[in-house]
Amino acid sequence: MSLSPASWSQARPTAPVAARRWPDVASPPPSSRLRTAAAGRRVRHALGALPIRVRFGGDAVGRGGPLMEVRDPAAFFRRIGAGGLVGLGESYMAGEWEARDLVGVLTVLAEHEAALVPRPLRRTRGAQQSDGRPRPYLSGELLALSLDETLTYSSALFRGFPAEQHLLAAAQHRKADRLLDLAQVGSGTQLLELGTGSGELAIRAAQRGARVLTVAQSSEQQELAQRRIRDAGFENRVSVLLRDFSRVLGRFDAIVSVEMIEAVGEECWAQYFLTLDRVLAPGGRVALQTSTMPHDRLLASRGTRTWTQKYIVPGGLPPSAEAIERFVTRRTGLSLAGRDSFGPHYAETLRLWRERFTHNAARADALGFDEIFCRMWTFHLAHREAGFRSGMLDVQQLLLTKEELAD
Template identity: 45%
Template sequence: MTAFDATLSPLRPDDGPIDATRWPDVAHAPSTLRARLARPVAERIFLRAVDRMPIRVLLPDGHAVGGGAATLGAPTMVVHDAERLLRRLGDSGLIGFGESYCAGEWDSPDLAPLIAAFADAIDELVPAPLARLRAAYLARQPHTDRQTTDNSRSNVERHYDLSNEMFALFLDETMSYSAALFDPPPTYDAHTHPQPLAEAQRAKIDRLLDQAGVGEGTRVLEIGSGWGELALRAAQRGAHVDTITLSSEQLDLTRDKVRDGGVGDRVEARLLDYREVTGSYDAVVSVEMIEAVGLDFLDTYFATIQRVLRPGGRAAIQAITMPHHRVDLTRGGYTWIHKYIFPGGALASRELLLEEAGRAGLSTVDTLSMGSSYALTLRQWRQEFDEQRDALCELGFDHTFQRMWRFYLGYSEGGFRSGYLDVHQLTFEAGA
């Protein structure tokens, strides 16, 4: 293996200076004693890890390392500033890895496949003796991000209330911010699909509504409104829909959408925590909201669904999942995604979700895995996001924010491409 050149090389000049007031931990690489002492350890761990992976890491001194260094077409990581990257890795692990990308200290023309390679090796990135010390060394999730009733509103606002206009720049016309369902299922590395994204989003929604038995006269609770497409389509079937959200931006657009769609009299959209719902429903539908519930509150989430469903009523839930053995390993951890994208978020495994639902008295009726559809959904979002550079700047989202979201979308796509992440539609039936 070739050692990193320790010389501080200039950052990429294309994005200009980083706003240190807005993004202090991106603008400034750590220079503490901890960071300096951990730097050589981080270098050894990093080089050991990439040497076992089918990727190519191009260093500032021109050397290429990694298990795919000599492989044509291997996913490539281009390091512009090795010293800052290593200090960040030594100080805060994968949070530092993401912050280094946001700072322009490394880049990749193959971000999603590069992340997929890291995800494939996730259990072997850090040697076992050091991995056991990771929880004591790295930051833990702040108590203020825990998904209590008091905290959940602010957690949601920090992501979903960024700007409806911003989300509209890269989402399709349905404004669906969750996995579409392509038919036939795409391969994980698919670049395109003959089915338009909006059509695949409506197919996703229609399958959930079918699974929940939503039709004429049905009383439906939607937990997590999104931007109103599911409530609209349920109401167009003749259902009466109560849809709840903690995002005021989503609430406003949902109300506009159902009114403009001519079904405003059949939809009530409210700013409400799921724990505060009362009433009785024939069906409950929830699309990728459970990730914001928190592992400590899964029992409350499913107990709420059981409480409001009439006996024999159905719930259809779409949920992002991770491998079961990783749930406890990552519980309470604090990641780059938590810090910059989804404060308080947590992924469960399919097994844990079915177990918690069963404990609440819900019987599993059907499950569908659709991870490859999410990989393609994210690819299309990322491509559209990349094309909106000027429009994002006009809305006040600077280049650092744009790199942050490019990393988030590519990071997520890579997780699904590797199979480390999956997404399921889960159908449950309420007991008596």
């Protein structure tokens, strides 16, 4: 079947393909008629109180707002009744509901998550195991369908809104340069980067005359960065190391790290900040960029299992600003010297990625990404954009400093 933006929203994957590749999406979880009916009543009641319109065939609920079309109400109710918000995402992947303004719908649902899904249904971490497929954020082919030529998979920094596709690469450079300025990276700086990404930030640092050790999280990331660094002519200034971040050795004048904290998982946050403290030279500076969530939402999220953890970043969880400050002040010799938030810029970045991915539908087809995969990736980008637009997520650049040694 040829993929197009229309086919992602209109076509349903064939049963054999779906069952083989996407077992939890191919069919709703088993449920009795009574349980499905009870879930339906609960979900209808919750949706009916929201600023949204939800259409179930000829029936509709809601107080007005973006339209959500539920094509298979029974399957929709069974999934949410069994899996909460994980079920909501899987129902979208299965084509059981659709929205012309997907971000608008997801923004409303993000703002009213507690009303839509009761707490017992959110505390389902570990109830099902990951299927073990490689996660899409590791796929260079997929990222090339979504990102600009820098292949940077983190928030850009724009001069103004609305942002435009042809300005995305410059906005990514602006973000990188601001981090490097924050860390005072210049000629002769011994710089450590935790989380290599595409190698773009390391290249920008090398252009300033820094010597860079950048630590990759996967062999694919390492190979991509090495190729781009070599093509840029900086392989004599940048080394790309594949190693667990906690095993990095040496002392560095400056450290930069972009959106790595949320990927390593809460259980590794203490080790992450202890590593920064251990390898940063006295008088050095650390410039971090990370997604964050409100602290009360972080506390409520502990013990839950999210759709994003299941399909995109296993174990990933954005910290709160309060959690970061607590780790830094209580567990390290570092000081939090500056913080700047720019959440709306991430929302715009995600919008541009999503639009670019839709534009590249034919290429996605040629690369073998099936309809469910494309709906999954579209849902991921829209879901994250909704998080930033609703204020449930933010993105910050932080400056950490370390005192000079006394004479």
